[in-house]
Structures are given as C-alpha cells and as structure tokens.
Ligand SMILES: Nc1ncnc2c1ncn2[C@@H]1O[C@H](COP(=O)(O)OP(=O)(O)O)[C@@H](O)[C@H]1O
C-alpha cells in the first residue's frame with residue numbers, strides 16, 4: 001500500500017461526483033488552453049502583415065470606420081471605392097508616391113481568390129517583386145499570380161484562366177514573398193476596372209512618403225485636397241490589436257469564471273468527502289497518522305483532480321481549437337489572423353503552462369479542506385456516527 | 386513480572402461544550418506488562434474516554450498518563466501519532482476498517498503509516514492474516530465479511546506494527562456468542578505472545594479471561 005494508491009482508491013469511490021469535479025476543472029483548463037493557443041504569436045503576426053503593406057499611409061474611401069479600414073490588411077472587398085479624380089489629386093501632391101489598386105474576387109475551382117488590379121511597373125517597383133517563372137506581362141489578355149496561388153491550384157505559365165467569364169493567359173508567376181502577395185492574381189488596373197464594371201474607381205491608394213517626419217502633414221494635405229480618408233499603418237495595427245484584444249478579453253473572462261467555478265467544485269467535493277469520511281479519518285489517526293499525513297493525503301486528492309482535469313482539459317482544448325478552426329476562418333478577418341499559423345493548435349509551452357496551472361489551482365483549492373481534515377480531533381472523528 | 390507498562394495519575398477528563406460533563410475523575414491505575422485487563426461499567430460512564438486517554442488518542446483535562454517512563458500528556462501531537470503507530474494498537478466496536486480497501490490493504494495501511502516498504506507490508510500482512518485464520522479472505526472488501534471476521538481483521542491490523550499494547554473498545558459488542566468465543570481465542574493467543582491487552586467490555590465471557598478488572602462508575606474507578 002502506498003499513499004498514492006490510497007488517494008486514488010478514495011477519490012474514485014463516488015463515481016459521479018468524481019466525474020463532475022473532473023469535468024469542472026477540465027472545462028476551465030480547456031478554455032485556458034484555447035485562449036493561450038490563440039494568444040500566442042498573434043500580435044507579432046499582425047505587425048508583420050502591416051509591414052508587408054510597404055506603405056506608411058493608406059487612402060481609403062471617406063467615412064470608413066476602423067473595422068472597414070482593416071480590410072486594407074485582410075483583403076476583404078467592400079463596395080465603396082475612390083474615383084480617379086481623387087487618385088489624381090493625391091498623386092499630384094509633392095513628396096509622396098501614390099499607388100492605386102483595385103481589390104476584387106474571382107473563383108478558381110469554386111474557391112474564392114482575390115484579383116488585384118494594379119499599375120504593373122509602378123507596383124512591381126513598390127513591392128520589389130521578382131518573377132519566378134515566365135514573364136511579368138500584364139495586359140488585356142495576360143495576368144500573373146502570386147506563388148501561393150500557383151502552387152495551390154497547380155498553375156503553370158501559359159495556362160488559360162477564366163476570370164469573370166473572360167479568358168486570360170497566365171504569363172508569369174511571382175517569387176514567393178511569404179505574405180498575402182502570394183495569394184492573389186494580378187491584372188492590369190484598367191482591364192480589371194472594365195471587367196468588374198467599376199468605371200474609374202480604385203479600392204485603395206497606398207502612399208509612400210519621402211520624408212517620414214512629415215507624415216501627419218501629408219495625411220492632412222491628402223484629406224484637404226481629395227474627398228477621402230487616410231489611415232496610417234500604425235493606426236491599422238492598433239485597430240486590429242484592439243479587436244484581437246477584445247476577443248482575448250472575452251476568452252480570458254470565460255476561462256477565469258470556469259476555473260473559479262472549478263475551484264469551488266473541488267472545495268465542495270473535498271469538504272463533502274471529509275465530512276463523509278470523518279470516521280475513517282479517525283481510524284487513520286488511531287493507526288498513527290499524524291496531522292501532516294492527513295493533510296497531505298487530502299491535498300494529494302485535490303491535486304489529483306487538478307492532474308486529471310488538466311489532462312482532459314488540455315486534450316479537450318486542443319481538439320476544440322482543431323475542430324473550431326475551420327469555422328473561425330470562414331470570417332475574412334479571422335482568416336487573415338489564422339493565415340500564418342498564428343493559431344497554434346498544439347504548443348508544448350501552452351500545454352506545460354496549463355498543466356502546471358491546473359495542478360496549482362487544484363492544490364490551492366485543496367488547502368482549506370485538507371487543513372480542516374488535519375485539525376479533526378481523533379476522538380471526535382472516531383465517535384462520529 | 387511486576388513491570389508496569391501503563392500508569393495513570395489523577396486522570397481527569399471534563400467535557401465542556403454547552404454544559405459540563407465530568408467523564409473521568411481522578412483515575413489512578415496501573416497495568417502490568419503482558420497482562421490482560423478489562424474495563425467494565427455501565428454505558429456512558431467513561432470507559433471509552435479512559436481507553437482513549439491511555440492510548441494517546443485524546444488528552445486529559447488534568448492528571449497524567451505514563452507509558453513506561455514517558456509522560457504522554459507532555460508529548461506533542463506528532464510524537465503521539467508516532468507512538469500510536471508503533472507501540473499501540475486500537476480495535477473499536479465497529480467500522481474499524483476502511484471500506485474502499487481490501488482486507489489485505491487494510492492491514493497494509495498501518496504498516497504504510499509506519500514507513501514499512503511495500504514488499505514487506507504484503508508479506509507481513511499475509512502472515513498476520515493467516516494467524517487470525519483469514520488468509521483466504523485477503524482480496525475481499527470488508528462489507529463481504531461477517532462481524533467476527535471484521536474484528537479479526539481489525540486485530541490483525543492493530544498487530545501489524547508489532548505494538549506492545551492492544552487497546553480494544555467493546556470488540557465483541559456486536560458479535561453472537563460463537564463469534565465472540567472465536568475472537569476471544571485469538572485475543573488470548575495474542576496475549577500469550579506477550580502483548581499487553583486492555584479490553585473495554587460488557588461481556589462476562591471476556592471478563593472471565595482477564596487477569597484484572599477495572600470497574601468504572603460515574604467516571605470514577607471503583608475498587609474491585
Ligand atoms: N466529545 C464529547 N463531548 C462531550 N461529551 C462527551 C464526549 N465524549 C464523551 N462524552 C461524554 O462523556 C461521558 C463518558 O463517555 P464514554 O467514555 O464514551 O462512556 P462509555 O464508553 O463508558 O459508554 C458520557 O457522558 C458522554 O456523553
């Protein structure tokens with residue numbers, strides 16, 4: 001006989017109570033695991049995405065709210081757009097380079113794929129693109145694709161593509177960039193405007209400034225001259241992080257409430273168990289168990305709840321993240337967040353932390369009941385019943 | 386054989402929860418090593434209280450208990466636990482056994498508390514259970530045993546750490562006379578092996594084998 005054997009025999013004697021207590025802590029730990037998995041590389045991922053924008057300022061249609069502005073990063077297509085007259089006004093400002101582009105969508109094999117209408121030479125210079133295969137030719141009948149799209153749909157140079165009912169030839173494939181640029185089809189801006197019947201409208205204007213210290217001045221000047229809104233890359237990051245933060249706060253609250261409830265579950269279970277086993281505690285004391293022994297036996301019991309609940313919670317949390325991921329990524333915004341492994345389904349660091357936390361929380365919950373048990377007077381315990 | 390193992394001095398226990406109960410008053414007694422003694426008297430007159438004080442399970446309001454030369458009343462609670470573990474064995478009237486454990490494991494538990502290694506626990510538990518005639522019940526849970534069998538397991542467990550003293554509180558109180566006789570045979574055997582035994586009992590059959598009888602009435606020791 002060992003202490004751990006005694007603990008396990010005692011803890012499993014009331015099956016349903018045992019299961020409910022385990023379930024309580026498992027739910028708490030599962031939500032914690034989900035939270036930590038989601039939280040992991042999220043912030044740095046957002047910053048990386050915005051750096052790839054390559055622009056200090058982005059011109060958007062007037063009156064857009066923060067969530068709409070985020071579509072600059074996510075690639076979501078919104079109906080509002082900027083007319084050419086405003087593009088020209090912005091481009092006319094000294095000290096800045098204005099790069100207008102149009103974001104639309106098409107379907108390849110029934111999957112949505114972004115189509116970006118660009119001014120070909122200007123954009124290539126701005127993005128520092130290089131060609132991987134074929135040639136960089138954009139005209140009324142030719143398009144190029146990012147590396148990721150070519151790989152995903154097994155496209156080769158010379159392939160015929162149908163975009164919005166019109167035939168195109170794939171003239172070239174860009175070198176891999178490791179960002180969203182890999183995941184679009186690029187088309188001449190005028191061709192795209194015609195194909196999608198948007199007149200002379202563009203979605204955004206990316207703006208590079210010559211003198212970064214004057215960025216606020218440029219921003220004001222653009223808004224004075226043209227009927228548009230301007231957002232800086234820093235503001236975009238802030239907006240995204242604010243949304244991410246609110247999601248995390250909600251999850252944190254859920255995890256905190258679940259774990260707190262689990263703690264009370266453990267305390268309740270232990271206090272009840274001690275009450276029921278008063279006589280047995282007395283027997284153990286008569287057999288020579290001192291206060292420390294009684295205390296540690298009951299503390300082990302609650303720690304064991306933490307151990308089992310932790311294991312089940314971690315497995316549950318990992319499964320949940322895995323199962324829920326496709327549903328979450330149906331949303332454009334979260335698809336963007338999920339795009340570069342920012343949601344890590346299995347992370348040893350997270351698992352270790354969650355396990356430790358589970359053991360700690362369960363042990364802390366067990367201290368009070370175990371202390372109560374250890375303070376029982378042997379005679380009182382023996383005479384019970 | 387004038388060697389004393391237990392001695393009490395003006396042992397008094399007063400309960401004061403709500404109203405005052407004088408459970409024991411000024412008990413002076415001595416118990417010789419290797420003897421078999423009985424404590425008798427009406428219910429509620431302080432017999433169990435006396436047994437608990439002798440065994441270091443409870444503390445007196447005043448007076449002293451000596452185990453050989455050691456004053457138990459001045460010993461700390463963890464030291465007292467160690468003494469109960471190694472030198473004293475208890476058997477109560479009922480609910481002696483831990484219900485989740487098998488007969489064998491119940492005996493092992495007391496050795497576990499004494500820090501005996503697992504392998505040795507098992508060997509010794511089997512050996513002791515053989516002595517009380519229960520070796521074939523090793524893997525049975527207590528609720529599948531008869532009252533007499535349970536008390537025999539309790540005795541086996543109390544003997545596991547080879548204590549000097551065995552204290553029993555109405556061990557045959559729940560048994561029919563055949564089981565009582567059987568249990569008494571085992572108790573007698575244990576006593577023959579040199580253990581000091583103190584039994585609280587109402588049974589004349591038990592009293593008949595005792596070398597000494599203490600009569601407790603209203604918390605006081607009557608001369609007998
Ligand atoms: N924990 C306690 N609190 C208050 N009174 C108690 C307690 N234990 C025993 N008593 C009282 O002390 C007296 C002696 O009890 P006990 O030693 O159990 O008697 P016996 O074993 O002779 O039947 C009884 O009156 C009982 O009510």
Ligand SMILES: [Mg+2]
Nearest residue numbers: 432433434554
């Ligand atoms: Mg009694």
